[in-house]
Amino acid sequence: LVSVLAKYENQINVFSEYLEDLPDTDEPVWILGECYNAKTEKTELLSDVHSRLWFTYRKKFSPIGGTGPSSDAGWGCMLRCGQMILAQALVCSQLGRAWRWKADAGQPEEYQRILQCFLDRKDSCYSIHQMAQMGVGEGKSVGEWYGPNTVAQVLKKLALFDDWNSLAVYVSMDNTVVIEDIKKQCRQESRGSRLRPRPCGWGEPFASGVTPEQACSNTHGNRATTCPLSQSQLLSDWRPLLLVIPLRMGINHINPVYIQALKKAEPVSCLAAVFIQACLCLPGEELIYLDPHTTQSALESEAGSGVDDLTYHCLRSPRRMKITNLDPSVALGFFCKSEEDFDGWCNLVQQEIQLKRNLRMFELVENHPSHWPPFVPPSKPDVQTTGAEFIESTDKLFESEEEFEILNV
Structure with a gap:
């Protein structure tokens, strides 16, 4: 997968086009669950894309771990995609899906606080520093390229230390989403409530x-x-849910049967993203995406101060690519703020995705499979520290989870 990603990165400008080149089409364009008409709602469509938090390679930040790399160029693209999918979940949770960013307008306090979580500092909850060091518990050295499932496992563990958002991150195993397990995890008492x-x-x-x-x-x-x-x-009694489903949709190339499945998945979600390029929507058989393969200088910002956020929004025209150029190793993400949202998502998945056998990218089951080990919701260790700092002082914070890359072909 590393060689595939490198080849993809080298060829990205060859098969990418600008949105202005999007042909006139009456087919709906979906941006993270929102539907647009490309002919009559282009301004609104672009505003939606520009409002998404865009994380790219950065350079000249403080060395990871004190002596590690000071840039993630060449290896951190998957981590940046993980930041994008998590940031979108936090925006939906704190600001709502309808929120729009404007360069010349003041931003809500919640927005600034979300952005602070991702700054390139060792004390930011979801920084490149925290993610890279937490990845050590997943068997990844700092500076090593990650796969989609590894990134999802890292996010799940780091979320345990974020009391402000109290987000429940559930990562499916073996292409199976278990409703019983998700409800058990999301109904845990909110960690922040113990402090109030x-x-x-x-x-x-x-x-x-x-x-x-x-x-x-x-x-x-x-x-x-x-x-x-x-x-x-x-x-x-429900913690906001980020549901991540790692998938393998082919061997060396994406299996064409999954193209229709992806198109069916987008309308049922208020947050759908595909790791590799943080894809946003599916017009025809194409994807509009935010590309992390741009190296920018890290911002110098003190904790708690305002952030110059222009470089965290992709203001140029977004790129598009053919679905067939997508790497087959992906992870879908869905956000459900309430239990009603999750129940509605389950119903839509059953209606739209699982009716036809050849459209099933994953399975949705009611009860925990009897042949699986018992499900234990993840919980924060009883320590007053950040995730990366804790793992540095512990031989093994969590049992390393297996890379579930089950083939569905």
Whole structure:
């Protein structure tokens, strides 16, 4: 796969075209679950693409691990794609899918905080430093190229240390998504909730049929409105879900049967991306994508300060490529903010993808397979440190997970 990626990178300008060259078509264009008409909604389409956080190679950042590389050019493209898919999940969670970025407008505090998570510093939660060092637990040396499943495993582990977003990252195994396991993981108590006091000093769940307002009123009379937490915060028992499905859609080249499956997958998701180029949409049998293979200088920014974010948005015309040029080793990503979103996703997958046998990129099952080991939701080790710092002081933070690259051909 390393040689394939190198060949792909060398030829990228040969078969890539600019969006202006997109032929007139009445076929809908999907951008991460949003549908556009390329003829009449081109401005809106470009605004959507420009609003996505774009992560590329960087140079001149502090050496990884103190003595490691100070640039990820040539090896960090998959890590940057992983950053893009995770950043989109956080944007959907904190700002909503309809949010749009404008270069000359002030940005919400949540946006700045999300961007801070990905800056090229050792203390940023999802920085290239954290990802590269956490990859050591997956058997990857710093500076070594990653596959899609390895990147997904790294993101899953780093998310355990992000109390602000409290994102549940589920990585499917053996091309199988298990509904029971996902609900078990997402219904875990939010890690951040342990740091917030319960209203009125309540330490136990409210009695059946009693609302938080009633409970506060019973305790403090008319002072229910002083409760520091909203009802939604108190009753929410679902952590936002980033579902990643590593797939192998062919041997040396993508199997054409999966092209229709990919086109079916896009409309059922508010977040669909394919590792390798962080593909955004599927017009016809083509992909529009954000390319990480551009080297930019790392920004010098103090923690907590505003970020000059122009270089984190691809303002030039996005590129497009044929699906058949895609590497067959990919990972699809889906974001579900609520349990209702996830239930709706399951229904759409069953209706649109799994009706025909030849369209099945993955399996969706209700219960945990009996021949699998028991499912244990991942949990943060009881330490006050970042993921990379903890792994540096531990022989093995997690049991290294096998690269599940099952062929579906």
